[in-house]
Amino acid sequence: MRDRRGIVVRGGCGGDGCVSFRREKYIPFGGPDGGDGGDGGNVIVVASSNVVDLSLTGWQKEYVAGDGHRGGGWRKHGKKGDDLAISVPVGTMVFTETASEEEILLADLREQRQSFLVVKGGRGGLGNVHFTTAVNQAPEIASKGKPGEGRCIILELKLITDICIVGQPNSGKSTLLAAVSRARPEIADYPFTTRQPVLGVMPGDRRDYIVAEIPGLVEGAHLGKGLGNGFLRHVERTGLLIYLLDGSSPAVLDDVRTLDREIAVQEGLSRKPKVVVVNKIDLPEVQAHLPEIKKSLAPILPELAAPVFYISAVSGQAVLELLRKAVAMVDQASQDGERTAQSQVAVFRPKPRR
Ligand SMILES: Nc1nc2c(ncn2[C@@H]2O[C@H](COP(=O)(O)OP(=O)(O)OP(=O)(O)O)[C@@H](O)[C@H]2O)c(=O)[nH]1
Ligand SMILES: [Mg+2]
Structure with a gap:
């Protein structure tokens, strides 16, 4: 999954204006009639739910919109250059880099079909009709089309999940x-089976919820161990985190602490609502150690402000209860988010001019 990419975008060149004179039988000195060139096409980035990553159309680095066509005689305006629409996944952010290598956010495409105009095409040149003056009634000049804007942009995908x-x-x-969605990720009894984030849709009573899984995090992931922690950027915009722990691990408490440490490295993630889930309780050895596990986890739960569930993803035991709680927490978090967003809306009260 390609989730960050830098590309160069360039608007199309404007078409040149035309030098032409009206020549018709019985109309002497018909005057200039050269039309304007068409404007160059724009480059637009469009969010589409049909696109899964930022591979775009291969390894192309420069994306150029169509050039505007030349103007023609009879004051014919040149055709506008074709716009170039770059389809990106929903959740893509568009950045530009300053000279000091600081990234500035230009757009955050969070909704299907949301678009952003990245660069404009050049203006078409003027035909010679625009150059007549009192002293020059037959100008033989027209202006050239302007080149389109060019810019380096960085596209970064941050999945939006519940x-x-x-x-x-x-x-x-x-x-x-x-177990909770229609997604069919590879499941196998060895580490790092999943190497890319996987998305699934979980049907709910009121709406569908997007559930994601990211590759496993090991101690030192922020230093590049295992598959690293680059996938955490996809967790930044989730409503709820499920800390999934292997109940058959010899030290479940250490696992949750390590996981929380790795998560906390990414800014903003430690404030996310969380649920701690101990999995594989169908295994007899886990059942035997369940009282110990519960006792060991007791002190960390208030620290994380998270409820705990003991489930078996294979047999489905307690999965429904987990989902009910998770959905309730997601709904609560989105309501709180809406409330803060509303309270942050700027209200402009312009005073009437005297
Ligand atoms: N007994 C039992 N086995 C489970 C349960 N959940 C998962 N497993 C097994 O644990 C192994 C790993 O499961 P995965 O779902 O691939 O684990 P993962 O966390 O996605 O692993 P990675 O993608 O490698 O990080 C598989 O053999 C599963 O069958 C459970 O509730 N009970
Ligand atoms: Mg997996």
Whole structure:
């Protein structure tokens, strides 16, 4: 999954204006009639739910819109250059880089079909009709079309999800995702089976919820261990985090602490609502240790402000209860988010001019 990419975009050149004179039988000195050139096409970035990553159309680095056509005689205006629409996944952010390598956000495409005009095409040149003056009634000049704007942009995909399952490798993230949604990620008894974020849609009573799983996080992921922590950018815009723990691990408490440390490295993630989930309780050895696990987790739950569930993603035990709670927390978080967004809306009260 390609989730960050720098490209060069360039608007089309404007078409040249035309030098032409009206020549018709019985009309002497018909005057200039050269039309204007068409404007160059614009480059637009459009969010589409049919696009899954930023591979775009291969390894192309420069995206150029169509050039405007030349103007013609009879005051004919040249055709406008074709716009170039670059389709990107929903959740793509468009940045530009300043000279000091600081990234400035230009647009955040959060909704299907939301678009952003990145660069404009050049203006078409003027035909010679515009150059007549009192002293020059037959100008033989027209202006050239302007070149389109050019710019380097960085596209970065940050998935927008409701629930994101994070955990150590092999804890059963893919199994849980497959149990709650139609997604069919690869499930296998070895670490790092999942190497890319996987999305699934979970049908709810009031709406569908997007559930995601990211590849396993190990201790030191922020230093590049395992598959690294680059996938955490996809967790930034989730409503709820599920900390999925392997109940058969010898030290479940250490696992949750490690996981929380790795998550906290990414700014803003430690404030997200969380649910701690201990998986694989169908295994007899986990059942035998369940009282110990519960006791060991007791002190960390208030720290994380998270409820805990003991489930089996394979047998489905307690999965429904987990989902009910998760959905309620997501709804609550989105209501709170709406309330803060409303309270932040700027209200302009312009005073009447005297
Ligand atoms: N007994 C039992 N086994 C489970 C359960 N959940 C997952 N497993 C098994 O644990 C192994 C790993 O499951 P995955 O779903 O691939 O785990 P993952 O967390 O996605 O692993 P990675 O993608 O490698 O990080 C598989 O063999 C699953 O069958 C469970 O509830 N009970
Ligand atoms: Mg997996």
